[in-house]
Amino acid sequence: MSEPINQPTFNRLIDDAPWERYRRPYVRDLAYALACPNVLTQWLDFAPHENTHAISVHSAHFWQSQFKAYEQRLTELDTTNDYQALTRYLLKRPSPNRLGFHFEGLLSFWLEDGFARKLHPYETLANNVQLYNGKQTVGELDLILYNHDENLVEHWELAIKFFMGSAPFEPVNWVGINANDNLQRKMTHMQTKQFRTVWVDTKDKGQVKIDKRYGIIKGRFFLPIDTNNFSYPTWLTPSFPLHEWCDKKDEAGLVTIDMTTLRAAHYIEWFTKRGFYDERHDYDGQQQSAWSDDELMLRTGLYFVGDRPIVIYPRQPNE
Numbered sequence: 001m002s003e004p005i006n007q008p009t010f011n012r013l014i015d016d017a018p019w020e021r022y023r024r025p026y027v028r029d030l031a032y033a034l035a036c037p038n039v040l041t042q043w044l045d046f047a048p049h050e051n052t053h054a055i056s057v058h059s060a061h062f063w064q065s066q067f068k069a070y071e072q073r074l075t076e077l078d079t080t081n082d083y084q085a086l087t088r089y090l091l092k093r094p095s096p097n098r099l100g101f102h103f104e105g106l107l108s109f110w111l112e113d114g115f116a117r118k119l120h121p122y123e124t125l126a127n128n129v130q131l132y133n134g135k136q137t138v139g140e141l142d143l144i145l146y147n148h149d150e151n152l153v154e155h156w157e158l159a160i161k162f163f164m165g166s167a168p169f170e171p172v173n174w175v176g177i178n179a180n181d182n183l184q185r186k187m188t189h190m191q192t193k194q195f196r197t198v199w200v201d202t203k204d205k206g207q208v209k210i211d212k213r214y215g216i217i218k219g220r221f222f223l224p225i226d227t228n229n230f231s232y233p234t235w236l237t238p239s240f241p242l243h244e245w246c247d248k249k250d251e252a253g254l255v256t257i258d259m260t261t262l263r264a265a266h267y268i269e270w271f272t273k274r275g276f277y278d279e280r281h282d283y284d285g286q287q288q289s290a291w292s293d294d295e296l297m298l299r300t301g302l303y304f305v306g307d308r309p310i311v312i313y314p315r316q317p318n319e
């Protein structure tokens with residue numbers, strides 16, 4: 001375990017968000033998808049008895065370097081008509097309103113646009129490769145890339161996760177709004193399903209053999225609101241975005257939240273906040289939609305208190 005971090009340091013980590021400098025929403029999302037580190041410092045093998053392949057993770061330094069290399073291009077997208085190329089790319093993809101597909105679209109745009117501009121060495125060979133069992137589709141592979149620097153075919157499997165944590169803060173203790181979804185379960189699925197593939201058919205390069213596999217899991221994690229000190233597990237990247245969640249029945253926690261500035265977030269704001277929703281915000285109407293029918297507790301979901309994201313979440317899934 002690393003040393004605990006105190007509350008001032010915790011707040012500094014939350015505020016360290018370079019994507020906030022961009023004005024246009026999809027550019028902010030793209031900057032976030034790049035600058036946010038992988039949640040993992042190392043891959044954890046939750047299926048040691050399965051015949052699976054070694055899985056790597058990119059370091060926080062890797063993603064920071066990619067963000068820096070693409071920074072000028074982000075500014076162009078944020079200040080010129082080139083923004084239209086990004087929006088058209090994202091909106092023509094299947095299910096652009098689903099967070100996972102949006103994340104995949106953002107990284108796919110960066111891969112194609114950045115390679116064309118010689119800002120990174122990753123050439124896209126294939127994406128969304130369907131996996132079959134006979135004639136039945138059983139899954140797909142997200143990205144098959146050729147790394148021109150290392151002369152390797154790489155398989156990148158992507159996940160965007162927004163998980164609430166509880167002690168002892170092991171991967172199984174980080175769960176989503178759907179309580180059946182947790183970090184350990186997602187990693188096990190990736191390892192035993194998608195990462196078993198060895199050969200892939202591509203449109204232009206024929207059949208290629210995967211040389212290296214990367215698990216890319218980004219997003220945001222939320223700590224219980226009463227957490228004053230938190231010790232990072234060795235697997236959790238220290239610069240990964242951390243925020244707070246509050247039990248919807250925790251009266252002591254709820255009174256610390258300024259309800260006069262509370263705003264329910266729109267789904268896309270799990271990525272980055274949209275300021276124009278603040279301008280359209282009517283507190284009385286927003287309050288009505290945020291509270292449950294009996295008006296005794298807030299609905300489960302993401303909120304903003306000013307610019308600070310916070311999740312209201314039931315500690316017990318069935319409560």
